[in-house]
Amino acid sequence: MNIIQTDIPGVVIIEPRVFGDERGYFMESFSQAQFEREVCPTVFVQDNESCSRYGVLRGLHYQLPPRSQSKLVRVVEGRVVDFAVDIRVGSPTFGRYVAVELTGENHRQLFIPRGFAHGFVTLSQRAVFQYKCDEYYAPDHEGAVAWNDPTLAIDWRIPTGDVVLSEKDRHHPRLEAARLFDYGEKLY
Numbered sequence: 001m002n003i004i005q006t007d008i009p010g011v012v013i014i015e016p017r018v019f020g021d022e023r024g025y026f027m028e029s030f031s032q033a034q035f036e037r038e039v040c041p042t043v044f045v046q047d048n049e050s051c052s053r054y055g056v057l058r059g060l061h062y063q064l065p066p067r068s069q070s071k072l073v074r075v076v077e078g079r080v081v082d083f084a085v086d087i088r089v090g091s092p093t094f095g096r097y098v099a100v101e102l103t104g105e106n107h108r109q110l111f112i113p114r115g116f117a118h119g120f121v122t123l124s125q126r127a128v129f130q131y132k133c134d135e136y137y138a139p140d141h142e143g144a145v146a147w148n149d150p151t152l153a154i155d156w157r158i159p160t161g162d163v164v165l166s167e168k169d170r171h172h173p174r175l176e177a178a179r180l181f182d183y184g185e186k187l188y
């Protein structure tokens, strides 16, 4: 697999090796040993999958310590732009974000360490999104920042009028009001 560094240390793009032939393609979508060797010593414990129609924006979500989550995200079908926002108080890249287009064709994956808010917007008519987490779901530790937070000023690559949100995602706090990560926490 090919590892591509991003502007935020620790957030990396992974390009798995894809074997194409006249039948289609094969790839190892994940290897724990290779991930630990080439990315970081994260052990994943939960796989998630969501399906979204065009315009669906899920985010910006995270879980607080001690239930914070690293995520390894990918798109199996369709096209999204995926966002990882550094919300670790004291981080030199606090408030900065990485945006990566993930599609069922480019097979790209994005690793998002603990201490980041995560979200994506759906650009295709349908997108199947799969991701690994290194901590179990803990609704009592869920946190979020508003997708349209003026401080982050994220360009979601889609007309605002096309954005489809869950009721929950319509009412998240601004960055300044959100419960953020104490950067001193050992994040993984």
Ligand SMILES: Cc1cn([C@H]2C[C@H](O)[C@@H](COP(=O)(O)OP(=O)(O)O[C@H]3O[C@H](C)C(=O)[C@H](O)[C@H]3O)O2)c(=O)[nH]c1=O
Pocket (backbone or CB within 6 Å): 048, 050, 058, 059, 061, 062, 071, 118, 119, 120, 137, 166
């Ligand atoms: C996240 C999660 C949710 N659920 C249940 C709770 C709700 O009844 C239902 C839908 O949950 P929610 O609306 O929070 O799903 P998303 O809006 O896709 O949330 C996710 O969106 C962004 C992109 C993330 O990175 C997080 O993993 C997660 O917050 O699934 C579970 O049972 N287990 C889980 O791990």
